[in-house]
Structures are given as C-alpha cells and as structure tokens.
Amino acid sequence: MKKLFIAALLFVGVISFAQDINQKPARDQKEKLTPEQRNEKHLQKLTSELNLDKKQQEQVKQLIAEKSAKAEKFKESRKDSKTKPTDTEREALKKQITAEKEATDAKMKAILNADQYTKWTALKKDHKDHKGRGDHKGDHKTPQERDQAHLQKLTTDLSLNADQQKQVGQLLSDRSTKMETLKKSRGNAKPTETERKAMKKQMEEDHKTFDAKMKSILNADQYKKWTAIQKEHKDKMKDHRKDKM
Numbered sequence: 001m002k003k004l005f006i007a008a009l010l011f012v013g014v015i016s017f018a019q020d021i022n023q024k025p026a027r028d029q030k031e032k033l034t035p036e037q038r039n040e041k042h043l044q045k046l047t048s049e050l051n052l053d054k055k056q057q058e059q060v061k062q063l064i065a066e067k068s069a070k071a072e073k074f075k076e077s078r079k080d081s082k083t084k085p086t087d088t089e090r091e092a093l094k095k096q097i098t099a100e101k102e103a104t105d106a107k108m109k110a111i112l113n114a115d116q117y118t119k120w121t122a123l124k125k126d127h128k129d130h131k132g133r134g135d136h137k138g139d140h141k142t143p144q145e146r147d148q149a150h151l152q153k154l155t156t157d158l159s160l161n162a163d164q165q166k167q168v169g170q171l172l173s174d175r176s177t178k179m180e181t182l183k184k185s186r187g188n189a190k191p192t193e194t195e196r197k198a199m200k201k202q203m204e205e206d207h208k209t210f211d212a213k214m215k216s217i218l219n220a221d222q223y224k225k226w227t228a229i230q231k232e233h234k235d236k237m238k239d240h241r242k243d244k245m
Contacts, residue, residue, distance in 0.1 A: 035072055039064045049123060050116040059111045067104070143180055147172045157229060158222045167217045175210060 033041065043061050046052065052060060109117050151169050154160060160168060191199065215223050 035068050039068050046120075050112065050119055052116070056111055056116075060108075063104075063107055063111075143176045144173075147176050154226075158218065158225055160222070164217055164222075168214070171210070171213055171217070175206075178206075 039061070042064055043057065046060060047057055050056075108120060112120060147169070150172055151165065154168060155165055158164075214226060218226060
C-alpha cells in the first residue's frame, strides 16, 4: 500500500502540475495525444505565458518529463489494482500530495525569475478558481447547447437524415430535461446507500429505454456504429474512474 501511495502521489502531482500550466487537459484527451506530445504542449504554453529562455525551457522540460514518466508508470500499475484506500490512507495520501506540490513549486521557483514565478502562481490560482466554480473543463454551455452539440456529432458520426435528426434531437432534449430535474431535486444532499442503489437501478432502466428508442430511429448500420460509440465512451469513463482511485 505504501508503494501505491507513492505512485498515486506522483500521478496526482503531475496531473496537477500539467493542469497548472495548461488549463485544457480535456482537449488533449480528445486529441489522443501521446505523453510526449502532451508534455510538449505544456512546455510550449508555459514558454509563451512566462517567456522562458532556452535554459529555462530545458529545465522545465526535464521536470515535466520526469513527472509524466512517473504518472504513466502509476497508470500502468493501477490497471490490475482493485483495492481502495481507507479514510486514514486517503488522508495520508492527501498530505503526501501536498508535499509533492510544494516540492514542485520550489523547483519552479528555482528555475524562474521573480516576475515569471509571480505569473506562474497566478496561473495556478486562476486554474484553482475555475475548478472551484466547476467550470475547469471549459464547458460553459447550457443543457440546450450541449444537446445541440451532441446532436451535431451524432449527425456526423451516424449520417442522420433530417427526420432522424429531429427524432434524436427530441430524445436528447427529453433526457436532458429529466437529468436537470433530478439534479435539482437532489440538491447538495448526499444520497444514502439505499438511495444510490435505487438511482443506479433507475439509470440502468432509463439507459435501456433510451437504447430501445435509438434502435427504433436508426437503421441497422447506424445502430451498430452507435453501440460502438457507447462502448468506447463507457470504457473511457471506466479508465477515468480507475485513474482517480
């Protein structure tokens, strides 16, 4: 478990560091960049934001590469792990993460000049503020705008005709309205174990209903493509949850 803590610490540290210097991690994921390509994007952004000279670029590049390598190593180690840390272990991990961030901060302070360091800390604060408001993913769209964007993507991916677009658009709107109603009804209250199980069951039933309606709208080839898209999204969500453990 101690090794797991260290690995988790390194992973969270590099993710935090990467987001501090590049506030668009979601875009990197969509573009399916390699770790090396992500590192280069982070370095380019930081070079632009802080006007790094050649020597500083090399030093920061090395720092990013080291943390990225450790993050990838942790990601691989987590694939086969099914254990979850206890509350005490999570608290210990939290302290280690804080220590790792402080160590990174000290290294960056040693590399940057006073003005650059001030700008860098401002970038981190800005990212933290965005995260606190829940908009750190850069998604400021209304439910209607998200539905429209989703419809456009499905139209492109599945070659929907005008009639199908209308039907799928209505289906997305109905689902979105239902989700917003559920979100408002829940508020900030934490559900009990019984409530969570009931919600999970309801979600599974809603998913089956949605799937049946989509199947009635799409032709055989379109439905096959849609189920493949659904599976890919589910796999990504599963990997994301594993990474957060």
